[in-house]
Amino acid sequence: MTRNSTSLRDRSAIVIGSGIGGLAMGIRLQSLGFDTTILEKLDGPGGRAYVRKADGFTFDMGPTVLTVPHFIEELFSLERGAPGLLEPDFPESVRKAERVKSGVSGGPSTSRYVTIRPILPFYRIYFDDGTFFDYDGDPDSTRRQIAALAPEDLAGYERFHDDAKAIFERGFLELGYTYFGDLQSMLRVVPDLLRLDAVRPLFSFVRRYFKNPKMQQVFSFEPLLVGGNPMKVPAIYAMIHFVEKTWGIHFAMGGTGALVDGFVRKFEELGGKIRFDAEVEKIDVDAPRGRLGKRSVKGVTLASGEQLRANLVVSNGDYVTTYRKLIEPRHRLVNSDARINLAKPSMSVVVVYFGFRDNGQLKLPHHTIILGPRYEELLTDIFDRRILASDFSQYLHVPTVTDPSLAPPGHHAAYTLIPVPHNGSGLEWSKLGEPFVDKVLTFLDERGYIPDLRERLVHKSWVTPDYYQDTLLSHLGNAFGVEPVLWQTAFMRPHNRSEDIAGLYLVGANAQPGGGTPSVMMSAKMTAREIAKDYGLDLGLLRGVPAPVSR
Structure with a gap:
């Protein structure tokens, strides 16, 4: 019309x-x-x-x-x-970006308004046993780390790399801006998505290539950053791996x-x-x-x-x-x-904002994913059972590693984000919020991610699903929109x-x-x-x- x-x-x-x-x-x-x-x-x-x-x-x-x-x-x-x-939508000049390296990554127009810098590694992913995987998009670095943690999955990574690239090229570069306003527009692309196996659940897709649970987690966790359950989002989300690999992860100073x-x-x-x-x-x-x-x-x-x-x-x-x-x-x-x-809303989150005195010994990168002892079961607790489990996983962000101006001299600013059920769970965050926040901060201290954090803490605040529901007016306090x-x-x-x-x-x-x-x-x-x-x-x-x- x-x-x-x-x-x-x-x-x-x-x-x-x-x-x-x-x-x-x-x-x-x-x-x-x-x-x-x-x-x-x-x-x-x-x-x-x-x-x-x-x-x-x-x-x-x-x-x-x-x-x-x-x-x-x-x-x-x-x-x-x-x-x-x-x-x-994707000029040839940006389709094949050079490998991300240090320096300013914004274009000339961007630079008039804000300074953007690439972050390496993209994420450090900690497993519950203390080992970690630095994801930086470099195929050689990725292979070296797989060889150290899960050598049985090296061949699987090569196959995953090729198949995820095919999904990225079709699903993002070619179809990313497609508006599906009628059923026919979707039916036209279904054969390609079926051929690429892009409609099966992502975690099931990843398990075709990786036997080791650590690698299964490394190559499936990313949809959580947009509110998706890796067990249920379609495998087209495997393209996130290549979106990040192609253009990197960046931070606005x-x-x-x-x-x-x-x-x-x-x-x-x-x-x-x-x-x-x-x-x-x-x-x-x-x-x-x-x-x-x-x-x-x-x-x-x-x-x-x-x-x-x-x-x-x-x-x-x-x-x-x-x-x-x-x-x-x-x-x-x-x-x-x-x-x-x-309409099914996405999960929610608890986000803890905290500032602490620097003792010169912080070893964390800018972005850290800390995975708990359970993966599939924890996801089920959050998305299906809608219960607050005794364990948790989290995304820890310490931007002062890159930009010290965000904290007073001699201090760090940080937040940590923990996926939790939306408010359809009936959880009473007015009662649960503070004890849960203290539990998370104690974990970071006692597990050695930020040693002596409780002694050095100078600021603590947080939001729960109630903030998303009451302040941001998100249905049932979801944090990411429609799941x-x-x-x-x-x-x-x-x-x-x-x-x-x-x-x-x-x-x-x-x-x-x-x-x-x-x-x-x-x-x-x-x-x-x-x-x-x-x-x-x-x-x-x-x-x-x-x-x-x-x-």
Whole structure:
């Protein structure tokens, strides 16, 4: 459907939420010629990537792993009337990136807003027996470590490497930006996915190549970083191995919050406006015109009662919250309560933010994965049984290894993230939170990851699933949106263009293609393309669209 095939006479657009997906969407809307306002419930930008400052420490509250710097560079290079939607998604110059090495990894446009550096190793993965695997994307280093830990799996790694590369080339480089808006679009790619064995569960796929449990964990844990259960996500997620291997893992100096600030600055330079403390209470919808007409969005109503008008609204919020809480049931025929109730939310997390005095003996890298004594059983406890197990695994982030400015002199800032069930579990985090946090910090101290941590601790705070539910308005306190299981992938994932309401769109972790920092930036480009189609925009003639008039 072409919503406005004549011109952008009414170029007003609203984006709900200033997460990375919402900011990327705002930048793209401004480049398309819309006059965009981003509305944020919190008192600052970022959404899940909000920044917490306390006692002289700066803590990124959410995503800290950046990959595919090309996506960031593309956003920072956009200009008014130059949306870049017709340019190659993966230019040849970025398809075969050189091996990641030390130095600055951002492109020329990125460097005007934020400094991005590669991190090596990508992750240090500790097993419960104290051994570890440094994953750095270097095939030779990978082979040496497999030979030391699991020599029986060397041949299996070669086969895994080849098959994961084939999935990456087809599933990411060729299909990564495919919008599955109808069933036919998905059916066309199913034969290829079946041929690549990309629909079977990832852990089952990995076990075809690796016999040793340690290697099975090393090459299957990554979906946990986007809220997926390795036992259930489709094997297409094996491409993450090659996404990281190809473009590396990066860090924004000053933290992910510095990247968020850069996106805000770019958005405002393009003429966009952002409002904080502006919670949306309702998406306003016009009644259908005629018997067969479709409902149309007409703006939003804030919790303050203020009404804002726009002929285009994009939600960067939770899928269930957007439809169930912000849109009246009478306007939702496809995304009805019955359908919404079938949506399976991702797991949640407890994140502990802590600062400690440096004694000059910290041996941890920037990113550390600490695996517990159980893997498959723990995943079952979190995703299926929804219980708080006595053991746990965690992702430990110590950014001051790379950027000391995030802590007072002589100190380190850190956070550790522990996967836990979402609030459908019924766990009472108001009672469980503090004892659990103390247990985690004691573990890091007594197991020698950060010796004498309790004595050197100067700051401690945390969030539980209640924060994601009550503050970020995520259904059941999920931390990553709709869970990436097979039946919530591609066409079966919430659509970026609303099936119910003209002019309403979704962007971010809950929409296609899914969660994770690179994916939500991809989601913004996919949604922008659908908007361009719906508004009949001739992208070849857009250059020269005037800047918005200040109001």
